[in-house]
Amino acid sequence: MIPTPEIRHVNVTRYITPLREGGSLPAVADADDGFKYVVKFKGAGHGVKMLIAELIGCEIGRVLGFKVPEVVFAHLDEAFGRTEADEEIQDLLKGSQGLNIGLHFLSGAINFDPVVTTIDAQLASEIVWFDAFMTNIDRTFRNTNMLMWHRELWLIDHGASLYFHHSFTNWEKGAQTPFALVKDHVLLPQASELDTANQKLKSLLTPQVLQDIVNLIPQEWLEWEGYEQTTEEIRAIYFQFLTARLAQAEVFTKTAQDARKALI
Template sequence: MNKIEIRHVEVVQYINPLREGGSLPAIVKADDDFLYVLKFRGAGQGKKALIAELLGGEIARAIGLNVPELVFMNLDDSFSKTEPDEEIQDLLKFSVGLNLGLHYLSSAITFDPLASKIDAMTASKIVILDSLISNIDRTAKNTNLLVWNKEIWVIDNGASFYFHHNWPTWENHLTRTFPLIKDHVLLEFAENLKEASLEIKEKLTNLKTQEIIALIPEDWLRHENDTISPIEIRAAYKTYIEAKLAMIDNLVKEAEDAR
């Protein structure tokens, strides 16, 4: 089993904001000469959205889905000083330090359920993925899927794991299914849910889950308002993912009933 390694790069050029998202991600260039979509720690949901992006992306990759390479991106304070737009200037100022980048897929197009093709197994895996990580943001309005080189790529998992916005009640989510799956953009194409669930259980072992959670930078686990420690937070993510995997048959049935 290959060990997951997330590269660290430095942002060397801010190119332009992507104004489709409320959190104003941006296309930037790094010191490795590649372009990335940079997700900012200073945006609306802050570091918790970066954690959800990291966990959701690497879980998707572990179960065999296409995900752009994720990298840790260091942003220094020089960019905010030269940015004329006040909103972006503030975002850059509050995002100095470690952020998250996704490799920019040049010329990729947004997945359109009416015009794009997707095979049943891929659709089924993505539906189950979003049930497992409680992703409320993969709907027809906002598919968060790209078509690149004739393949489907999973992006934007920052709305997942929403239980982590309120730690005092997080354990209440351990036994819940995910009724919002009824709104999933790929539900109608997900004809292989049972087969997909077997493959996911095989690939997403407890060891793999632990390895993915260990990737979270310590700094991202520290928030002024959190009531539990970083060690307890890592343990909570592990407990949550394992609890969802244990009830995967129920999640599959819920999705099948919704279809």
């Protein structure tokens, strides 16, 4: 049995440096537990939806057996960032008071380079399947969003997943997508074991596992202005989306297989 995930809470104590590779201006920061985190802020462009995608993506990835940095809920108090000289960053921090998301900082990690490092076909297939399930558009040759740390592959940055929630008008259609954008996945050339990956991974994502992960979404991240749904109705839609998405596993697996054939 897979244990119900638990997310620790930390207080951000020091803003160290922005990571300007991402459009959402995440940053390395110290927290009061003595560790460093890559903090993603709700005051950034896509707001709490990016944080929700990051949370769900990381925790599903962990259930599926991938190496993913520990996720924490990172609190910013209202005084945080007042002494920041950069006005853009100061505005971002002011707009992010309260609950944000932090990922344990993998000190010394290097970006995964597909030219330098070859990934085992089974692992590559499982990552491609995972990203197709999550509709993650952001693991390409241009931006692999994977790190090598202690000679192991780690998955990072799932904020571009679950893109259905940016419109939120027809989640059923979003769940049924064959995800043609899988053709751009950096690991697709190595993903020769997609059938095996499909059979293995979909069996791990039971309704209870998916419900437990969706239940991790903080209430304040579900209080969306301009939407008629209640917070619990929004939470239920995330669960329904993931369940419906899993029912499409054969469809998006075949799409990935067809894309790979066209590629090689």
